[in-house]
Amino acid sequence: MESRYVQSALKPEQLPKESLAEVALLGRSNCGKSTFINTLLNKKNLAKTSKFAGRTQTINFFDVDSKFYLVDIPGYGFSGSDSKLSKYWEDLVEAYLKRTNISYILFLQDIRRTLNDEDLWVLNHSLNCDNLFIILTKSDKLSRSNIIKTQASYEKILKDAHIKYDELIYYSAIKRTNLIDIQKKIFSEFGINYSF
Numbered sequence: 001m002e003s004r005y006v007q008s009a010l011k012p013e014q015l016p017k018e019s020l021a022e023v024a025l026l027g028r029s030n031c032g033k034s035t036f037i038n039t040l041l042n043k044k045n046l047a048k049t050s051k052f053a054g055r056t057q058t059i060n061f062f063d064v065d066s067k068f069y070l071v072d073i074p075g076y077g078f079s080g081s082d083s084k085l086s087k088y089w090e091d092l093v094e095a096y097l098k099r100t101n102i103s104y105i106l107f108l109q110d111i112r113r114t115l116n117d118e119d120l121w122v123l124n125h126s127l128n129c130d131n132l133f134i135i136l137t138k139s140d141k142l143s144r145s146n147i148i149k150t151q152a153s154y155e156k157i158l159k160d161a162h163i164k165y166d167e168l169i170y171y172s173a174i175k176r177t178n179l180i181d182i183q184k185k186i187f188s189e190f191g192i193n194y195s196f
């Protein structure tokens with residue numbers, strides 16, 4: 001399996017033409033999207049990560065075996081400006097989500113956080129996609145019993161908010177929890193051999 005960086009978009013006009021299928025990573029800043037990409041693709045530093053929120057500033061496209069683009073979307077919610085999405089971010093992401101070639105949306109959320117209005121805005125804008133996966137990251141930070149409790153409370157909140165999703169799965173990049181399951185689901189969809 002081969003993966004490489006292709007291009008970035010800072011504005012809607014810079015998005016590539018809709019050709020390959022796309023798998024998009026969305027979620028709050030610092031929830032682990034760029035780390036997830038590197039772990040999924042078994043690459044050390046393909047997507048740039050940081051312990052500081054706001055590392056990814058542009059929409060970044062990575063080609064995977066010329067079968068699909070993995071798309072790293074900048075996170076939101078780090079400016080300190082009271083949980084309001086910035087107009088710039090909202091316009092860019094809204095334009096991105098109108099694309100018709102998005103096969104999967106992977107919505108990542110730090111398992112220690114609860115869903116806020118910004119998260120629900122993003123989820124509500126993701127409902128047109130055929131496959132919406134919600135991935136609770138950094139599960140290494142919680143005990144097994146807390147993971148199960150948290151997952152159940154997410155299920156309830158999502159149901160109450162009428163968010164229909166395909167999978168809710170917890171995950172750790174450090175412990176590689178559920179990594180193989182996620183790789184299988186995504187890579188087999190595109191006919192890629194996922195064993196590294």
Ligand SMILES: Nc1nc2c(ncn2[C@@H]2O[C@H](COP(=O)(O)OP(=O)(O)OP(=O)(O)O)[C@@H](O)[C@H]2O)c(=O)[nH]1
Nearest residue numbers: 030031032033034035049050051054055056075173
């Ligand atoms: N404990 C733990 N830390 C993680 C995990 N995944 C990512 N991190 C850490 O979380 C921090 C943020 O990770 P990034 O991948 O840069 O987050 P991001 O979602 O891309 O952030 P933005 O680019 O700001 O949107 C880094 O310090 C990572 O090492 C995980 O599974 N467990």
Ligand SMILES: [Mg+2]
Nearest residue numbers: 033034055056
């Ligand atoms: Mg990032």
